[in-house]
Amino acid sequence: MLIISNLSARVAGKDILKGVNLVVNPGEVHAIMGPNGSGKSTLAQVLAGREDYEVTGGSVSFEGRDLLGLPAEERARAGLFLGFQYPVEIPGVNNVYLLKAALNAKRKAAGQPEVDAYDFLALIKQKMKLMQMSESFLSRGVNEGFSGGEKKRNEILQMLVLEPRLAILDETDSGLDIDALKVVSQGVNSLRDPQRAVVLVTHYQRLLDYIVPDFVHVLVGGRILKSGDRTLALELERRGYDWVQESNAA
Amino acid sequence: MSAAARPIMSAPPASPALRSIEALWLARTAEAGARAADDPLEALRSQAMHRVMALGLPGSRDDTWRYTNLRSVLARTFVHVPDGQAPGAEDADADAVDSLVGPAARAATVLVVNGRPILSPPDGNGNNLLQISRLSDLSRPDIEKIQGQLGLPSDAEEARWALLNAALFADGLHVRISGALDEPLVIRHLLRSEFPNGLVHPRVLIELTSGASATVIEHYVDRGRHPPLGNSVTQLVLGHHSRLEHYRVFSTSAAAEHIDSLTVRQAGHSHCRQFTAVLGGGLVRTALHAHLSAAGAELDCHALLVGHEARQVDCVNIVAHDARDTRSRQTARAIASGTSRAAFNTKVVVNRGAVHAESEQSFRGLILSPSAEIDSRPQLEIHADEVKCAHGSTTGRLNPDMLFYLLSRGLDRRTAQTLLVYAFLADVLTGMSVACARAAIETALVPQLPDSKILEEFR
Numbered sequence: 224m225l226i227i228s229n230l231s232a233r234v235a236g237k238d239i240l241k242g243v244n245l246v247v248n249p250g251e252v253h254a255i256m257g258p259n260g261s262g263k264s265t266l267a268q269v270l271a272g273r274e275d276y277e278v279t280g281g282s283v284s285f286e287g288r289d290l291l292g293l294p295a296e297e298r299a300r301a302g303l304f305l306g307f308q309y310p311v312e313i314p315g316v317n318n319v320y321l322l323k324a325a326l327n328a329k330r331k332a333a334g335q336p337e338v339d340a341y342d343f344l345a346l347i348k349q350k351m352k353l354m355q356m357s358e359s360f361l362s363r364g365v366n367e368g369f370s371g372g373e374k375k376r377n378e379i380l381q382m383l384v385l386e387p388r389l390a391i392l393d394e395t396d397s398g399l400d401i402d403a404l405k406v407v408s409q410g411v412n413s414l415r416d417p418q419r420a421v422v423l424v425t426h427y428q429r430l431l432d433y434i435v436p437d438f439v440h441v442l443v444g445g446r447i448l449k450s451g452d453r454t455l456a457l458e459l460e461r462r463g464y465d466w467v468q469e470s471n472a473a
Numbered sequence: 474m475s476a477a478a479r480p481i482m483s484a485p486p487a488s489p490a491l492r493s494i495e496a497l498w499l500a501r502t503a504e505a506g507a508r509a510a511d512d513p514l515e516a517l518r519s520q521a522m523h524r525v526m527a528l529g530l531p532g533s534r535d536d537t538w539r540y541t542n543l544r545s546v547l548a549r550t551f552v553h554v555p556d557g558q559a560p561g562a563e564d565a566d567a568d569a570v571d572s573l574v575g576p577a578a579r580a581a582t583v584l585v586v587n588g589r590p591i592l593s594p595p596d597g598n599g600n601n602l603l604q605i606s607r608l609s610d611l612s613r614p615d616i617e618k619i620q621g622q623l624g625l626p627s628d629a630e631e632a633r634w635a636l637l638n639a640a641l642f643a644d645g646l647h648v649r650i651s652g653a654l655d656e657p658l659v660i661r662h663l664l665r666s667e668f669p670n671g672l673v674h675p676r677v678l679i680e681l682t683s684g685a686s687a688t689v690i691e692h693y694v695d696r697g698r699h700p701p702l703g704n705s706v707t708q709l710v711l712g713h714h715s716r717l718e719h720y721r722v723f724s725t726s727a728a729a730e731h732i733d734s735l736t737v738r739q740a741g742h743s744h745c746r747q748f749t750a751v752l753g754g755g756l757v758r759t760a761l762h763a764h765l766s767a768a769g770a771e772l773d774c775h776a777l778l779v780g781h782e783a784r785q786v787d788c789v790n791i792v793a794h795d796a797r798d799t800r801s802r803q804t805a806r807a808i809a810s811g812t813s814r815a816a817f818n819t820k821v822v823v824n825r826g827a828v829h830a831e832s833e834q835s836f837r838g839l840i841l842s843p844s845a846e847i848d849s850r851p852q853l854e855i856h857a858d859e860v861k862c863a864h865g866s867t868t869g870r871l872n873p874d875m876l877f878y879l880l881s882r883g884l885d886r887r888t889a890q891t892l893l894v895y896a897f898l899a900d901v902l903t904g905m906s907v908a909c910a911r912a913a914i915e916t917a918l919v920p921q922l923p924d925s926k927i928l929e930e931f932r
Contacts, residue, residue, distance in 0.1 A: 271877075271881050272880070272881070273877055274877075275873065294880070294886075295877060295880035295881050296880045296881075296883050296884060296885055296886065296889075298881075299880070299881055299882055299883035300883045304881075305881050307878065307881075310878070311872075311874045311875050311878045313875050313878065313879075313892075313893070313896055314896060314899065315895060315896025315897065315898075315899030315900075315903075316879075316892050316893070316895070316896045320892075321879070321882060321884075321892075324882075324884050324888065324892075325882035325883045325884060328882075328883035328884055328885065329883050332883070364896070365878075381882065385882070385883070
């Protein structure tokens with residue numbers, strides 16, 4: 224589904240990604256862990272198509288298409304979703320309007336008609352219930368005045384409505400209390416199926432207790448230094464990231 | 474020849490514009506002849522004209538005109554725009570409906586062509602709460618009653634074109650509201666001329682008596698190949714405890730130039746909500762002079778300045794707090810694309826005795842193309858103690874994080890940008906309580922949002 228080959232990228236003149244390789248198949252959940260500044264978020268943003276992040280080398284194929292050749296909006300319509308680490312507040316743009324516009328953009332790209340207004344509202348309400356969000360959300364601006372936890376729930380809500388083929392969730396667990404973490408995890412798990420894949424970017428192994436990954440990768444200094452199954456996350460928790468760097472140097 | 478018809482010596486070297494204006498004045502005076510003696514406003518006109526000639530027309534060196542490029546205006550030789558260019562009945566009906574409120578209910582619609590109100594007598598007089606008259610139809614005692622309101626603008630440079638209006642307005646509209654009007658009153662100004670270099674002086678006086686409340690929408694449009702320069706003056710006079718929501722919306726064509734002056738005088742505990750929206754025109758200068766002259770007077774003014782293509786928009790607000798416990802809030806949002814230029818030049822003056830006055834000025838500008846320019850200059854002059862005054866001004870580009878967020882959800886770039894520009898203007902738009910006017914303004918905005926290619930170039 225996703226094949227990242229030797230990907231390098233630069234942000235504000237600084238090389239951040241220095242040859243990332245990763246293959247994600249349908250049905251898989253991958254966790255990318257790593258210390259601060261290792262390039263995790265950069266990788267997520269580059270995959271989603273952030274234009275001010277300059278790709279300096281390598282290639283990315285998504286369902287057989289050259290992902291890097293597509294603008295951000297086309298990546299989204301092709302079924303790629305980025306759950307932001309810091310979802311931006313956009314006062315004046317209504318949440319529901321955005322959701323509907325996003326869903327219709329995707330449907331249009333797939334040659335489907337626009338969603339019926341009644342069906343759409345029913346869908347939103349059902350997903351909001353799953354995410355335990357209050358109905359006041361419907362009338363508010365995008366993330367406007369949301370707490371950190373509400374913003375993350377909103378990201379997952381958007382994901383549930385858009386049903387992406389590949390979800391990249393950038394530190395979706397940060398800033399969540401344990402109850403919110405459970406709700407968010409439940410949302411992500413509800414989308415797991417053999418046709419979809421999830422890439423979780425996270426600092427902490429805590430999230431992986433709730434969303435159990437098939438693979439864990441450790442990103443340090445812009446490269447994946449180690450990959451393994453979920454036990455790698457537990458080992459990282461015990462031994463810290465220095466251990467990866469040391470064992471790699473050795 | 475009457476005394477007033479003699480050429481007036483001007484102190485500063487007269488521009489071609491000023492010389493032609495003097496010629497227009499002389500022609501007018503000669504034509505008015507003996508009738509002028511009976512006109513109670515004649516003395517006012519004459520005084521105003523002498524002062525214009527003595528003081529000259531302002532230029533870019535004058536403080537409140539620094540952002541209005543009047544060079545081409547001052548180089549022009551203005552000509553009289555003959556009457557008889559009123560639209561036919563069908564045209565008038567179409568224009569009346571095709572106003573900002575669409576088919577929605579309204580208290581009345583008045584069409585004003587080049588400053589001359591076209592009134593159908595039965596409509597205007599049916600409603601006791603709402604009296605609409607042509608200034609030229611008012612009896613001498615009526616004129617004398619409002620003479621003080623019509624008054625003479627000050628000598629200040631910012632009021633110079635208003636002074637010229639006082640000298641040369643052909644006719645005007647007088648509106649008196651003496652109760653609660655449930656539906657908006659729509660005043661549609663049509664500027665039209667078949668010949669170049671026309672100059673017209675629309676004038677409107679709106680009075681609200683004590684306790685009255687109303688919504689008034691003034692909408693400026695133009696027709697014809699050579700829209701005349703509009704030099705309009707609207708005066709709002711609010712009685713005690715009255716409430717007014719006033720809109721002035723400029724939807725003129727790219728060839729049109731307009732200089733508008735709005736004065737607001739507020740008695741105690743009156744509340745004025747004012748919306749200025751510049752959605753069209755080649756050059757539009759809007760001035761607002763407000764006097765909060767009695768305790769408890771409150772003014773909220775909001776401006777929506779849309780710079781598009783080569784448009785110049787200059788918004789000058791001067792708000793004077795003359796009494797205690799007065800409040801003013803100014804919100805302005807400007808966007809500029811193409812090679813347009815938008816300016817927001819404001820001053821709040823808290824005069825002595827205006828204790829516990831509160832004022833806020835909030836300006837935000839959004840630059841949408843590399844060749845556009847936005848200037849802002851919030852000023853504050855405080856001569857009283859125990860006042861609360863705040864101002865904030867920021868100008869920038871479209872927020873790339875917001876744009877990326879929307880694109881990452883699959884929205885196309887143009888939709889995303891449109892949404893963000895809307896969001897940026899939302900503070901002002903959401904305050905408009907006339908839903909149909911707001912919707913019409915939003916609709917007019919869309920075609921003026923920049924092309925995505927231009928923005929890409931800019932990034």
